[in-house]
Amino acid sequence: MLAKGLLWTIVTLALTALPEGARAQGDQPTLLGTYADWGAYTATPGGKKVCFALSKPKSSTTNPPGRPRNPAFLFVSTRPAENVRNEVSVIIGYPFKESTEATAEVGTAKFAMYTQKDGAWIKNMTEEARMLDAMRKGSDLTVKGTSARGTSSTDQFSLKGLAQALERADQACK
Secondary structure: OHHHHHHHHHHHHHOOOOOOOOOOOOOOOOOEEEOOOEEEEEEEEEHHEEEEEEEEEEEEEEEEEOOOOOOOEEEEEEEEHOOEEEEEEEEEOOOOOOOOOOEEOOOEEEEEEEEEEEEEEEEEEEHHHHHHHHHOOOOOEEEEEEOOOOOEEEEEOOOHHHHHHHHHHHOOOO
């Protein structure tokens, strides 16, 4: 699991990255390319290389409607120094309700995700490869969860461009 602090560092860095094509300095991520609805990045927080594909939801709803929250993101991260490859994670934009799970759905495939603060990761690690395969073949991924205040959310992420973004991120972390 990508540590909470490192995950937020990557998000913050990705959001403040230099314009496309510009080379970032230090811990700033480098945008390797944009592929439809996904971006491929590399960064070296704490001197350790991380490569990742990142996307924002195409649609987000809350129940009750209009509840404020921070932006949500879907990641697929590779961290060679930790021997982690293609780890799927979500930042949902609010603290999840404690001791609850979120769900991710790609077509008819459904995956349980455990939650910690505002992050979610696949609960059954043995299903991560199946999830990633479904994501590569699918058109969208829907994440559902409940906030600590009881607000339900549904975020739909397009998977268009994911395969190309993953390929580019993988090349950067070989």
